[in-house]
Amino acid sequence: MTHQAHTYHMVDPSPWPLTGAAGALLLTSGLAIWFHFNTTIPMTLGIIVLLLTMYQWWRDIIRESTFLGHHTPPVQKGLRYGMILFITSEVFFFLGFFWAFYHSSLAPTPELGGSWPPSGISTLDPFEVPLLNTAVLLASGVTVTWAHHSIMEGERKQAIQSLILTILLGFYFTLLQALEYYEAPFTIADGVYGSTFFVATGFHGLHVIIGSTFLTVCLLRQVQYHFTSKHHFGFEAAAWYWHFVDVVWLFLYISIYWWGS
Numbered sequence: 001m002t003h004q005a006h007t008y009h010m011v012d013p014s015p016w017p018l019t020g021a022a023g024a025l026l027l028t029s030g031l032a033i034w035f036h037f038n039t040t041i042p043m044t045l046g047i048i049v050l051l052l053t054m055y056q057w058w059r060d061i062i063r064e065s066t067f068l069g070h071h072t073p074p075v076q077k078g079l080r081y082g083m084i085l086f087i088t089s090e091v092f093f094f095l096g097f098f099w100a101f102y103h104s105s106l107a108p109t110p111e112l113g114g115s116w117p118p119s120g121i122s123t124l125d126p127f128e129v130p131l132l133n134t135a136v137l138l139a140s141g142v143t144v145t146w147a148h149h150s151i152m153e154g155e156r157k158q159a160i161q162s163l164i165l166t167i168l169l170g171f172y173f174t175l176l177q178a179l180e181y182y183e184a185p186f187t188i189a190d191g192v193y194g195s196t197f198f199v200a201t202g203f204h205g206l207h208v209i210i211g212s213t214f215l216t217v218c219l220l221r222q223v224q225y226h227f228t229s230k231h232h233f234g235f236e237a238a239a240w241y242w243h244f245v246d247v248v249w250l251f252l253y254i255s256i257y258w259w260g261s
Helices: 016-037 041-067 073-106 129-152 156-183 191-223 233-259
Strands: none
Touching (some): 016 041, 041 191, 041 233, 129 233, 156 191, 191 233
């Protein structure tokens, strides 16, 4: 930073936004090609390009923040605002699914039998696997908070232990949800109930997988001494995201599993 008269980070030219866009295009168009022509080559190529881009882009950002000293307090402030805005956009993303669910369930049309759940739909018991999943996610919210306080207090060993616990709980949640989908007595094709259920809970499940990946990267960084008690925004962003995922699940559980059944 010695050659700069300010504390802001002027990002160096990077190929990763371009390769990321190319990978995303290959993945989405490859999905359509797979559906219509039963070939997975473009989709597989897109996934490989995206994974390579993610690894190298994250590596560069970690270098900039940890070793090059570019993430000064004003830069961290900007990153915080960016993460808050991103989570806000995610809130509105899920709001659309809740809107669709309540639009259909509060005033069921004659095509649905005038009732909710619609006639002929067997719902999942909200006090079995969904309740266990709620307990698992709430417990992971506790362990990620424990990890945050451990990092702030300089308790390295506790931070690693609590992060491992959080990641395990996240993957356990994903496993339980996959088994629930496998055993579900209805499908995504079963009218508006099936579509709202699987789209809302499915996108939440995707967010749990993304959050688990986020926390896994943070665990690897914590093991390599990247975080200090004053400089750990990478973990803080992951913790905010994880708490958001927790809160969305509570709304999903109360609305779709419990009230909606």
